[in-house]
Amino acid sequence: MPSLGADMEDGTFIEWHAEPGQKVARGQVICVVETQKGAVEVEIWEAGVLAKLIAAPGQRIPVGQVMALLATGTEDWKAIAAAAASPAAPPPPPVRAALQPPVAAFDASGAAPPLSGRLKVSPAARRRAEELGIDLAAVKPSGAHGAISMANVELAAAAIEPRDAQAAMRDAIAAAMSRSKREIPHYYLASAINAENSIAWLEKRNASVPIGERVLFVALQLKAVACALRETPELNGFYQGGKFRPGPGMHLGVAVSLRGGGLVAPALHDVDKLSLAELMARLKDLLRRARSGQLRSSEMADPTITVTNLGDLGVDTVFGVIYPPQVALVGIGRSAVKPWVTDGAIVPARIVQATLSGDHRVSDGMRAARFLVELDRLLQQPESLV
Amino acid sequence: MSMSRDDVRKALIDSILAVAPEADFAQVRPDRPVRGQLDIDSFDFLTILEHLHEKIGVDVPESDYGKMMTLDGSVDYLAQRLAATRAP
Numbered sequence: 204m205p206s207l208g209a210d211m212e213d214g215t216f217i218e219w220h221a222e223p224g225q226k227v228a229r230g231q232v233i234c235v236v237e238t239q240k241g242a243v244e245v246e247i248w249e250a251g252v253l254a255k256l257i258a259a260p261g262q263r264i265p266v267g268q269v270m271a272l273l274a275t276g277t278e279d280w281k282a283i284a285a286a287a288a289s290p291a292a293p294p295p296p297p298v299r300a301a302l303q304p305p306v307a308a309f310d311a312s313g314a315a316p317p318l319s320g321r322l323k324v325s326p327a328a329r330r331r332a333e334e335l336g337i338d339l340a341a342v343k344p345s346g347a348h349g350a351i352s353m354a355n356v357e358l359a360a361a362a363i364e365p366r367d368a369q370a371a372m373r374d375a376i377a378a379a380m381s382r383s384k385r386e387i388p389h390y391y392l393a394s395a396i397n398a399e400n401s402i403a404w405l406e407k408r409n410a411s412v413p414i415g416e417r418v419l420f421v422a423l424q425l426k427a428v429a430c431a432l433r434e435t436p437e438l439n440g441f442y443q444g445g446k447f448r449p450g451p452g453m454h455l456g457v458a459v460s461l462r463g464g465g466l467v468a469p470a471l472h473d474v475d476k477l478s479l480a481e482l483m484a485r486l487k488d489l490l491r492r493a494r495s496g497q498l499r500s501s502e503m504a505d506p507t508i509t510v511t512n513l514g515d516l517g518v519d520t521v522f523g524v525i526y527p528p529q530v531a532l533v534g535i536g537r538s539a540v541k542p543w544v545t546d547g548a549i550v551p552a553r554i555v556q557a558t559l560s561g562d563h564r565v566s567d568g569m570r571a572a573r574f575l576v577e578l579d580r581l582l583q584q585p586e587s588l589v
Numbered sequence: 590m591s592m593s594r595d596d597v598r599k600a601l602i603d604s605i606l607a608v609a610p611e612a613d614f615a616q617v618r619p620d621r622p623v624r625g626q627l628d629i630d631s632f633d634f635l636t637i638l639e640h641l642h643e644k645i646g647v648d649v650p651e652s653d654y655g656k657m658m659t660l661d662g663s664v665d666y667l668a669q670r671l672a673a674t675r676a677p
Contacts, residue, residue, distance in 0.1 A: 409651050414642050417651070419631055462611060462628065490632050515630035 204236070204264045207243055207503040208379070213265045214238045216258040224280060225253050227273075232499065234258070234270070239375035240467050241368070241496040243503050251275035254283035259338035323350035335360045372465035383527050387442075388563040391522050394575040396582055397545075398538050399552040401427075404585040420538065421512050422483040426588045428510055428533050429453040429474035431577040437566040438531035438559070438574055439507045447530065447565045452476075456506025456526065457486065459493040467493050468509045468526060469502035479589050514538060520556040530562035531571070533578075592645060592671055598664045604640035608633045619660040647671050 204214055214236040221233040232244040233253070251273040258270040272287055274280035322339050324332075328351050332339050335356065342359045344351040383389075401423055409417040432439045432453055440450040453475040456468035471477075471485055492498055508529055513521045514537035521534035536556040543552035557578055561571045581588060592600075605612055605627065612627050624634065638649050647670055649657065656666040 406651055414635075414639055414648060417635060419635060421631065460630075462609065487632070487636075515624075 204258075204266050204268050204270055205245060205248070205500055205504065206266045207236070207238055207245075207500055208240065208375075211238055211266055211375075213263050214243075216260055216262045216264055216270070217242060218260055219256055219258075220244075221253055221256075223253055223255055223284060227251060227253055230501070236264075236500075238503070239371040240503065241372070241498065243498050243500055245500040247273070249273060249275060251278075252280040254278075254280040255287045259340060260336050261338050262341065323348060325350060325352055328353040328356045332356045369464060372461075376465065379526060380524050383524050387525050387527065387530075389525060390561050390563050390568050390571075391558060392561070392568055392572055392575055393520060393522075393556055393558045394579060396555050396557050396579045397543055397552050398555045398582060399543075401582045401585045402538060402553050416480065416483075418479055418483045419486075421514075421535075422479060422486050423582075423585060423588060424512065424535055425455055425457070425471065425474055425486070425510060426477070426479055426482055427578055427581040428508075429455055430581055430588065431574055432508065433475065434577045435566070435570060435574040438561065438571060440530060440565075441507070441528040442530050442562060442565055443528050450507025452507065454505055454507045456509035456529070457489060458509055458511035458523075459490055461494060467498065467503075468506060468511075469493055469498050470504075470506035472501075508533065510535070514555070520558060522558050523560050525560050525562055530565045532560040534558040534560070592668070594664055594668050597645065597667045597671070598660075600641060600644045601637075601660070601663055601667065604637045604644065605629070607640050608636050617660060622658050623660050623663070624658075641667070645671065648674070 207214070215238075217235040217237055219234045221227060221231075227233055227247050227250060229248060229250045230246045233247045234245050236243050236245050254272040254274045256271045258264055264270060272283050274283050323344065324339055329339065331337075331353050332342070332351075337356055337359050339351060339356075342351050342355050345355055398420070402420060405418060405420060405423060436449050437447065439453060441448045452473045454470040454472050455474045456470050458466055458468045460466045469489055471482070471489060474482060477485065489498075489502070506526070506529065508531050509523065509526050510533045511521055511523045512535045514535060517537055519536045519539065521536055523532035523534045525532045534557070536558075538553040538555045540551050541554045542549050543554060544550075545552075557575055559571055559575055561568065602614060605623075609627050609629060617623065617626050623629070629637070634654075641647055641649070645667075647667055649667075649670065653666065653670070657663040
């Protein structure tokens with residue numbers, strides 16, 4: 204079970220998108236896991252051939268626990284699967300009782316139900332289990348000779364209470380933000396940026412393309428943030444084990460508020476290297492999937508900095524809370540027409556407030572101020588961000 | 590073929606429901622700004638316009654976004670825009 208965010212302890216397995224014997228490439232989606240932040244498509248991080256699928260639907264699995272066996276290199280997947288199925292094979296790592304789901308039908312006493320070998324199940328019970336998506340290996344039998352009856356299946360289904368997704372997401376946000384405010388000595392910087400050049404340039408561009416190719420100002424902002432980070436790499440990365448580790452790329456976490464409450468901040472990868480059109484296409488795809496709960500594991504796990512844009516809510520300024528283990532957060536407010544002094548004259552211009560929340564263990568305000576200056580400079584020349 | 594105001598309203602509401610499925614139009618004040626009432630951000634708004642373009646072939650330029658603040662205003666604007674672009 205991969206860690207899909209620093210605050211994740213376990214995930215509930217939903218389904219496999221692959222089968223034993225299937226060749227898989229690194230980055231391929233092989234299964235879906237439900238987390239506190241919604242369902243996530245899990246990408247495998249190594250190429251090989253899937254030998255054995257261990258995780259079953261409905262199981263809550265701690266981070267680090269084995270979900271499947273993979274044959275890599277010249278290994279024979281059938282041999283691995285056979286070895287895992289034989290009684291001599293070591294049992295799967297024990298699950299701590301505290302991490303077991305609170306389900307009566309799951310055997311939390313420590314005597315794990317047999318994962319291998321043939322289960323004794325009545326045909327009606329097997330059919331019912333399939334209908335309900337219940338893993339038979341996790342159902343406690345009570346019938347003659349330890350057979351699983353239909354009643355056992357119904358009992359197991361009833362015991363799996365649907366978790367309140369809203370409450371779970373609120374818990375996840377609370378945990379991450381409490382940790383942030385407990386551990387990260389934040390400092391905050393703000394700068395008013397004249398966005399007239401950028402917005403006017405975008406309006407002109409958008410007027411000449413079909414509706415599906417229009418670029419939102421937020422996409423231009425993201426590109427500018429990613430490019431400005433080149434000046435100040437100490438804002439882009441992670442603070443772990445008492446030291447800073449620079450991010451492997453400009454992977455911007457985009458704070459997305461969800462209908463009905465809560466938010467997620469999945470990553471757009473290598474934003475500084477994307478063309479504006481491609482960035483907009485990826486942003487659309489990401490926002491759609493974030494709101495329909497179809498994010499991928501790499502997007503959940505690895506943003507190197509987060510950008511929050513509350514402009515649509517009509518606030519001028521947002522000072523964000525850093526998402527650990529990241530070390531900075533960029534906030535961008537709404538664009539509003541205000542008086543602006545240019546060449547000694549007062550002119551109306553669309554102004555945005557850009558802010559930076561920084562981690563004082565890693566960076567200082569003096570250096571980080573250069574980030575906002577660079578962001579301003581880039582937004583004055585939008586044609587350089589194409 | 591010209592569309593009635595009711596057709597335009599239905600296309601608009603269907604397009605909004607595609608991005609905000611929980612929207613309750615019985616509660617929406619048609620003469621007040623609609624985006625705030627339904628939590629429609631700029632990305633949602635663009636998506637709604639893409640749906641409208643698909644459904645009824647209307648192309649709303651960015652410079653006219655200000656004419657689509659309320660539900661009633663949007664229906665007026667869309668009906669006019671359709672009539673103008675369909676005229677020979």
